[in-house]
Amino acid sequence: xxxxxxxxxxxxxxxxxxxxxxxIRFENVTKRFGPFTAVDNLTLNIYEREFFSLLGxxxxxxxxxxxxxxxxxxxTEGRILLQGQxxxxxxxxxxxxxxxxxxxxxxxxxxxxKNIAFGLExxxxxxxxxxxxxxxxxxxxxxxxxxKRKPNxxxxxQRQRVALARSLAKRPKVLLLDEPLGALDxxxxxxxxxxxxxxxxxxxxxxxxxxxxxxxxxxxxxxxxVMDKGEIVQVATPAEIYEAPNSRYVADFIGxxxxxxxxxxxxxxxSAVIGTDFTAVIDQPCDLADGASVAFAIRPEKVHISTExxxxxxxxxxxxxxxxxxxxxDFSVFIIKREDGLIFRxxxxxxxxLVDRPITxxxxxxxxxxxxxGLLLTR
Numbered sequence: 001x002x003x004x005x006x007x008x009x010x011x012x013x014x015x016x017x018x019x020x021x022x023x024i025r026f027e028n029v030t031k032r033f034g035p036f037t038a039v040d041n042l043t044l045n046i047y048e049r050e051f052f053s054l055l056g057x058x059x060x061x062x063x064x065x066x067x068x069x070x071x072x073x074x075x076t077e078g079r080i081l082l083q084g085q086x087x088x089x090x091x092x093x094x095x096x097x098x099x100x101x102x103x104x105x106x107x108x109x110x111x112x113x114k115n116i117a118f119g120l121e122x123x124x125x126x127x128x129x130x131x132x133x134x135x136x137x138x139x140x141x142x143x144x145x146x147x148k149r150k151p152n153x154x155x156x157x158q159r160q161r162v163a164l165a166r167s168l169a170k171r172p173k174v175l176l177l178d179e180p181l182g183a184l185d186x187x188x189x190x191x192x193x194x195x196x197x198x199x200x201x202x203x204x205x206x207x208x209x210x211x212x213x214x215x216x217x218x219x220x221x222x223x224x225x226v227m228d229k230g231e232i233v234q235v236a237t238p239a240e241i242y243e244a245p246n247s248r249y250v251a252d253f254i255g256x257x258x259x260x261x262x263x264x265x266x267x268x269x270x271s272a273v274i275g276t277d278f279t280a281v282i283d284q285p286c287d288l289a290d291g292a293s294v295a296f297a298i299r300p301e302k303v304h305i306s307t308e309x310x311x312x313x314x315x316x317x318x319x320x321x322x323x324x325x326x327x328x329x330d331f332s333v334f335i336i337k338r339e340d341g342l343i344f345r346x347x348x349x350x351x352x353x354l355v356d357r358p359i360t361x362x363x364x365x366x367x368x369x370x371x372x373x374g375l376l377l378t379r
Contacts (some may be wrong), residue, residue: 012222013237014047021084023048023206024069024174029078031064031230038064040230041078051200051207053217056227057253062210065227066176069208070099082174098172100180104163106151113138113147116166123170137165140199157188164196168203175200177209181216193219214254218242226250242299247379251297256333258300258344259377264292271376277340281315283372295377300347302373305334307359310368317368318344322361334359336367 014020022045031039039061046052054062067073069080071092080087087095098119106115113134120130138144141161151159160180167175180196181189197220200207211217217224218238225235226249234246245251248259262275266286273280273296280296288294304310310317323343324335329350336344346367359365 012049014050015045015223020047022046022081023050023083024208025079025081026065026069027079027081029065029068029075029080031061031068031073032076037230039068039075042230042232044225044232044235046206046208048206049204051197051220051222052209053221053224054208054210054227055212055214055217055224057212060227061230062227063178066099066178066208066210069174070097070176071095096173097176098167098170098174099176099178100163100167101178104151104159106159106162106166108151111148111150112143112154112162115151115162116169119166119170133169137169140168140202141165141195156185157192160192164199168199168205172205174206174208177207179211180209181211181213189216190219196220218254226253244375245297245377248295248297248377251375251377256300256345256347258298258303260296260342262294262296264288264290264294264376264378266290270371273376275342278318278342280374281371282374282376284376288378292378296374297377298369298374300333300345301331301349302369303344303346304368305336305346305348305359306366306368307363309366314368315371316374317366318342319364319366320344322359322363322365325361334365336365 024046026042026044029039029042030037042065054065056062064073068075069087071087071090074088082096107118110118116134116137117130120133125133138147141164143158143161143165146154146158151162154162164180181192193216196207209217209220221238223235223237224241226233226241228249234241234250236244241250241254245254251257252259260273260275260278260280262273262278264286265272265274267281269283269285271282271284271286273282273294282296318338320336320338322334323337326333331347331349334346334348336346344367
């Protein structure tokens with residue numbers, strides 16, 4: 001089994017096993033709206049019981065991809081397979097999928113329990129089974145005591161749970177979530193993310209979520225597909241996406257990062273990025289010829305900041321002025337500007353309750369990092 005970079009939230013990685021058959025497969029899928037190509041010759045495998053995120057900016061094609069899986073749109077070219085079955089021509093109500101919309105789309109005149117029961121009653125399930133299923137869903141989303149209330153009597157978070165319960169009541173094989181937490185405040189959104197993960201694990205379903213919120217995707221996902229202009233740029237676990245982005249686009253899109261352009265110099269098992277009065281040595285072998293245009297990338301939290309020069313054994317260091325500081329509670333971000341205009345960010349955990357900052361605006365400081373902290377980007 002392939003080694004996974006960084007921490008994983010559970011021992012679950014079917015994508016590393018060549019013998020595993022994908023649960024969902026997008027096969028050379030293209031979707032055009034007139035002259036505009038929303039999804040461009042895309043191939044993607046999603047596995048059973050996976051919590052999978054489609055992440056990207058507005059207009060990148062992620063919602064179109066989800067809508068094609070749900071049956072609301074048909075591919076212009078290519079196939080979409082679910083458990084080996086081609087979904088072409090299968091209407092949405094015949095597919096073993098259900099979608100939870102960003103707006104929740106609850107019926108305002110119905111109680112919570114009636115909203116959850118609606119789809120089951122439309123399927124003509126026996127009354128006893130409907131009642132049992134509704135009770136099960138209410139317990140699952142912790143809304144037992146709110147069964148008789150109307151949506152306008154609930155908070156945003158409670159309405160979100162009702163929409164989730166209604167989506168799960170029909171026991172779909174795949175739950176599709178379209179920006180499901182966008183209307184919630186930050187604290188509630190963070191709490192709900194963990195609740196979604198617990199529910200998905202408990203039910204053993206496959207979840208596919210569309211989001212532009214990088215933190216949300218990093219929190220809930222087993223894997224993430226980063227999209228841009230209708231194409232998938234990288235598919236990997238959250239840790240791999242963050243620690244080993246495969247391009248400047250992914251590195252810059254996920255989290256905060258310093259990126260410096262330069263020329264490649266091969267040094268055996270190491271590489272160096274040579275810029276204007278700047279050299280960064282990286283523990284990464286060369287895969288391009290000397291002189292190639294490349295970039296050096298490093299996350300701010302991997303950069304050490306100090307008013308004292310680093311030890312002579314430190315390979316990578318720059319000197320500059322503290323231009324700005326962002327205090328974010330658990331950590332602070334320092335914006336450092338060199339004389340040549342090159343700007344670096346360094347993040348420092350606030351591990352003690354300091355009244356006076358040891359480093360403040362206008363200070364001249366040293367930034368340093370180890371050779372294994374940075375990354376060489378070749379595209």
